[in-house]
Amino acid sequence: MDVADGEELTVAAALAQARHHDDRIDLRVLLGHALERPLSWLLAHPEATIDGRARLLFESLWQRRRAGEPVAYLTGEREFHGLSLRITPAVLIPRPETELLVDCALELLPAGKATRAADLGTGSGAIAVALAFRRPLLQAVATDISSEALEVAGDNARRLGVAGRCSFRHGAWLAALGRERFDCLVSNPPYIAEHDAHLAQGDLRFEPRAALAAGPDGLRDLHIIVAGAGAHLHAGGHLLLEHGHDQAAAVRTAMQATGFSLVHSVRDLAGIERVTLGRWHVDHAHTADYANRLS
Numbered sequence: 001m002d003v004a005d006g007e008e009l010t011v012a013a014a015l016a017q018a019r020h021h022d023d024r025i026d027l028r029v030l031l032g033h034a035l036e037r038p039l040s041w042l043l044a045h046p047e048a049t050i051d052g053r054a055r056l057l058f059e060s061l062w063q064r065r066r067a068g069e070p071v072a073y074l075t076g077e078r079e080f081h082g083l084s085l086r087i088t089p090a091v092l093i094p095r096p097e098t099e100l101l102v103d104c105a106l107e108l109l110p111a112g113k114a115t116r117a118a119d120l121g122t123g124s125g126a127i128a129v130a131l132a133f134r135r136p137l138l139q140a141v142a143t144d145i146s147s148e149a150l151e152v153a154g155d156n157a158r159r160l161g162v163a164g165r166c167s168f169r170h171g172a173w174l175a176a177l178g179r180e181r182f183d184c185l186v187s188n189p190p191y192i193a194e195h196d197a198h199l200a201q202g203d204l205r206f207e208p209r210a211a212l213a214a215g216p217d218g219l220r221d222l223h224i225i226v227a228g229a230g231a232h233l234h235a236g237g238h239l240l241l242e243h244g245h246d247q248a249a250a251v252r253t254a255m256q257a258t259g260f261s262l263v264h265s266v267r268d269l270a271g272i273e274r275v276t277l278g279r280w281h282v283d284h285a286h287t288a289d290y291a292n293r294l295s
């Protein structure tokens with residue numbers, strides 16, 4: 001911190017430490033967190049002094065941020081699909097791209113109908129909790145290999161009032177579902193190649209490796225899920241998978257080879273094919289209806 005010890009620290013001086021745009025955003029979030037104030041208050045009170053516990057907390061958070069720790073782990077929260085989620089270092093920090101996966105699932109899950117969906121590798125519970133929150137008749141099963149992640153997910157479901165419609169299962173991919181079948185299986189599995197240099201950079205250094213890396217080409221877990229999904233879907237049920245920027249063709253091929261129909265990929269806001277979906281054992285009567293819904 002550039003402000004000398006003992007010198008008064010104002011909101012304006014704290015925010016002036018930003019060296020570039022990303023710093024400015026991080027400083028605002030961390031200062032707001034330390035002061036328990038919204039951004040609008042910070043902007044309206046540049047002359048306010050920060051002292052006592054808030055100053056100590058802010059200075060230690062900013063130091064940790066400068067050493068690379070992700071903001072969501074420092075504040076313990078992240079917004080996802082309009083919901084505030086509790087986040088710990090045991091879980092992946094939910095990404096904006098994954099909101100596309102949720103939007104695609106919501107299009108396929110009618111609001112007025114009781115449906116069942118499973119979120120495989122739920123992490124913070126982001127996908128399962130968002131689906132349950134947006135679809136009041138939906139029952140969600142959320143699975144993970146990490147019991148610490150399941151605790152965070154359960155906590156998020158309770159905080160957002162959907163715990164009564166979410167259940168949590170510990171275990172590996174489809175094995176965690178027993179013999180149950182669903183209307184929809186959704187997953188954002190690990191999909192980074194295990195030797196990818198990005199794993200040693202930025203926020204990824206701090207996230208659980210088991211949430212990120214999946215074999216030599218990043219496709220290991222996507223293939224496991226595609227291969228086993230049909231045994232857990234009703235006829236006409238949907239599989240929706242998030243994947244890496246260059247994996248859409250491989251996921252489509254695997255889904256088509258396994259018996260999924262109407263397989264296609266959806267682009268994110270950056271124009272990248274980010275989500276691939278298809279329908280299990282759909283008959284021709286359903287095809288026109290499905291194509292209409294997608295168009």
Ligand SMILES: C[S@@+](CC[C@H](N)C(=O)[O-])C[C@H]1O[C@@H](n2cnc3c(N)ncnc32)[C@H](O)[C@@H]1O
Binds near residue numbers: 091093124143188212
């Ligand atoms: C990319 S993170 C996604 C977390 C969350 N769904 C999200 O989108 O923010 C992948 C998740 O899969 C879980 N996972 C990794 N291997 C698994 C396995 N064999 N079976 C079940 N879950 C697994 C990780 O613990 C992690 O929570």
